[in-house]
Amino acid sequence: MKAIEVRDLVKVYGHEVRALDGVSLDVEGSTVHALLGPNGAGKTTLIRVITTQLKPNSGYARVFGYDVTKESSEVRSLIGYVPQEVSLWSDLSGYENMLMYSKIYGIPREIRRRRIEELLDFIGLSEASGRLVRTYSGGMIRRLEIAIALMRNPRLLILDEPTIGLDPGARSLVWDKISEFRRENGVTVFFATHYMDEADKYADYVTLLNQGRVVSHGTPNELKRHVEGNKVLITLKNNTDSSRLSEVLSSVPGVAISSFDNNCLELVISDVPTRLPAILEKIFVSGYSVSEVKIREATLDEVFIKLTGRRISDESGRMKEVVSVRKMIRRGG
Amino acid sequence: MRSIRLEPLFSMAEMELRRLRHDPFEIITRAVQPILWVAVFGSVMAKIRAFPSVGDYVSFITPGVILQSSTFISLAYGIALIFERESGILKKLLTSPIPRSYVVVGRALAGSVRASTQYVIVLASAAVLGAKIISNPLNLITGYLVLVLACMGFTGLSILIASLLRTRERFMGIIGAITMPLFFASNALYPIEVMPDVIKYVSLANPLTYTVSALRKLLVSNSYDILQETLILTCFTVLAIGAAVKNLRRIIE
Ligand SMILES: Nc1ncnc2c1ncn2[C@@H]1O[C@H](COP(=O)(O)OP(=O)(O)O)[C@@H](O)[C@H]1O
Ligand SMILES: [Mg+2]
Secondary structure (H helix, E strand, O other): OEEEEEEEEEEEEOOOEEEEEEEEEEEEOOOEEEEEOOOOOOHHHHHHHHOOOOOOOEEEEEEOOEEOOOOHHHHHHHEEEEOOOOOOOOOOEHHHHHHHHHHHOOOOHHHHHHHHHHHHHHOOOOHHHHOEHHHOOHHHHHHHHHHHHHOOOOOEEEEEOOOOOOOHHHHHHHHHHHHHHHHHHOOEEEEEEOOHHHHHHHOOEEEEEEOOEEEEEEOHHHHHOOOOOEEEEEEEOOOOOHHHHHHHHOOOOOEEEEEEEOOEEEEEEOOHHHHHHHHHHHHHHOOOOEEEEEEEOOOHHHHHHHHHOOOOOOOOOOOOOOEEOOOOOOOOO | OHHHHHHHHHHHHHHHHHHHHHOOHHHHHHHHHHHHHHHHHHHHHHHHOOOHHHOOHHHHHHHHHHHHHHHHHHHHOHHHHHHHHHOOHHHHHHOOOOOHHHHHHHHHHHHHHHHOHHHHHHHHHHHHOOOOOOOOHHHHHHHHHHHHHHHHHHHHHHHHHHHHHOOHHHHHHHHHHHHHHHHHOOOOOOOHHHOOHHHHHHHHOOHHHHHHHHHHHHHOOOOOOOHHHHHHHHHHHHHHHHHHHHHHHHHHO
């Protein structure tokens, strides 16, 4: 059964801001589905419609078959939700926050205390639970919020930018906990993010959203097929006569030289595992030596740029070194 | 079944009490002003016998002064919802299984619990300063319940204003503009008979007047003739909270 079904959804704020401009998407049950897009794409708006906070202008959204506007209380009973902004009372302790939400959520008195303690232990906040939330780090806050969302044993967990502003260590800890809970409970996870690496790494399916429209969707690997070939950076040992090498390499099929300055050669290769050895062979045979090879996998960011002409975020695009063979391929040196 | 459904309401009041326990600063600072009203204004006016019809003036203004600080706290409570709107709390509450009305009624109760702490502080200080307060526990408890009812109405009004204005600046502006006039256009400091006609009418439409009147009967005159006041206050509270529930949607758009 589909966990979420969205069709032709339009949401206009006031009279002019068209935050959602005909969005359709499906989230299959028991999958992890990412909604990836830059700031202002409409991710939060879509999540707020799905979580019954906002009424759409047209189109519909269903959660496990229940319409979010007509059957909103059924929808609310099935979801756990962590909003983009902090949703804790900072002047209460971590434990008190859980206690208050457990009462608001109507967790039966008999199991309340045990459930809270189990969850605090699960997310590693048992020791800090007596401290005021004001003193928590960003990662602790996010983990506590996720624990609160899990308290009701939701069938669908909806997370709006679950790791926004966290450092890499805290981000992976948050995801470890989400993954661990999923392994045990098989909950469906739908999350919004503008970190493309996070969507790539943790999601089974990704929907790319830009300016209120779905740009593309599929598994991360399917999406990456939009970008032809991977980038390969080859650093040569000595200063080289670029024109001669260019000539040599242009005879190899499936290779394009995207730049060549000083001794740094950037190639786009469509099938790295079979073609790269042949290229290196050519380089060696022609009498050059290589000091470093870097292979960069296509990123969802590149897919996004290719499809929309914009970047997802400024922090991405970092060189991802899948293979760094430093000073290993050396011939004649 | 019933108790399960009501628990979320009371838990919001509980949350407020827990917050107060962690940080009682506001309650104490808010009590300074009313204590000064009783101590300075009350004693001076009593000495010059400004309103001979009211008997002991310090006792007369004690209920008015309780209302002064508790309505201020109630009316300012809506700012909490504006903060929660900017944070994610309101979003989370509105996606939880409890009905929307619970969010407003629960928070109105929470605001009222916070505001009514003034009852104890001001009454105790007034008694020390020589006010003659009826000490029958039944009167004291009834008075407290009337105050809670009225403060729920004022908190509801504050939530309504917060939902309509939605930004801190506008909210603070309006609340600042209405609280003092509300206090002066009531019977909190002087009997209605001495007011000019226009203010007399305003004060008769002012829920504060009925709250003060009920407390005065219970705490100063030892009278239980408060049916009319209670009915009017109940109407006010139901209307204010009803309007706030109806408009809550606006705060989250
Ligand atoms: N409450 C609101 N009122 C008016 N405009 C809004 C509101 N919330 C979001 N927007 C606008 O709608 C668009 C989409 O915003 P949002 O859904 O928050 O995007 P994202 O979560 O992808 O960053 C943006 O242009 C934003 O400025
Ligand atoms: Mg957002």
